[in-house]
Amino acid sequence: MCHYCGCRQIPLIKEFVAEHETVTDAAGDALRALDAGDPLRARELVSAMAVELLAHWQGEEEGLFRVMRDDPEYAEYIAALEREHRELAAFLERVDLARPEDVTGLRRAVDELHHHIAKEEDGLFPASLTALTGEGWDRSIEAWRKAHPDRTLHGAG
Numbered sequence: 001m002c003h004y005c006g007c008r009q010i011p012l013i014k015e016f017v018a019e020h021e022t023v024t025d026a027a028g029d030a031l032r033a034l035d036a037g038d039p040l041r042a043r044e045l046v047s048a049m050a051v052e053l054l055a056h057w058q059g060e061e062e063g064l065f066r067v068m069r070d071d072p073e074y075a076e077y078i079a080a081l082e083r084e085h086r087e088l089a090a091f092l093e094r095v096d097l098a099r100p101e102d103v104t105g106l107r108r109a110v111d112e113l114h115h116h117i118a119k120e121e122d123g124l125f126p127a128s129l130t131a132l133t134g135e136g137w138d139r140s141i142e143a144w145r146k147a148h149p150d151r152t153l154h155g156a157g
Contacts, residue, residue, distance in 0.1 A: 013125050019056040020117045027110040039097050050092040055147045057085045063143025067136040084116045
């Protein structure tokens with residue numbers, strides 16, 4: 001994540017970044033559990049990761065992404081991010097960590113997830129600072145709240 005633009009001071013972006021950290025922590029812990037011979041723990045962590053990602057993606061796609069994709073400058077970039085969401089969701093839905101090829105696939109998926117997150121945190125999130133109007137931020141925040149009914153977005157109106 002860049003530290004120069006100030007986007008991580010925006011409450012919604014701060015939440016998206018925190019969700020990224022939660023997911024990547026779970027992913028790393030799952031890989032370490034597999035390396036330690038604990039596939040049950042790895043399965044729990046992958047399941048937790050999938051649950052967190054579904055809410056995260058809903059908040060992004062129905063909020064920030066929807067608002068920003070109205071601008072042709074961002075439409076293709078966002079479409080690619082959404083395709084990556086679908087690909088990872090499909091993989092997590094069918095992954096079987098008893099299969100060596102799926103363990104290899106999980107390692108690859110985690111690596112791809114890190115690249116995906118960089119595209120959001122270093123590209124789209126900083127761009128949102130100039131792309132969104134007050135109404136766009138309000139729509140984005142409302143979508144995040146709908147995706148996370150049990151959480152509070154601190155610092156947002």
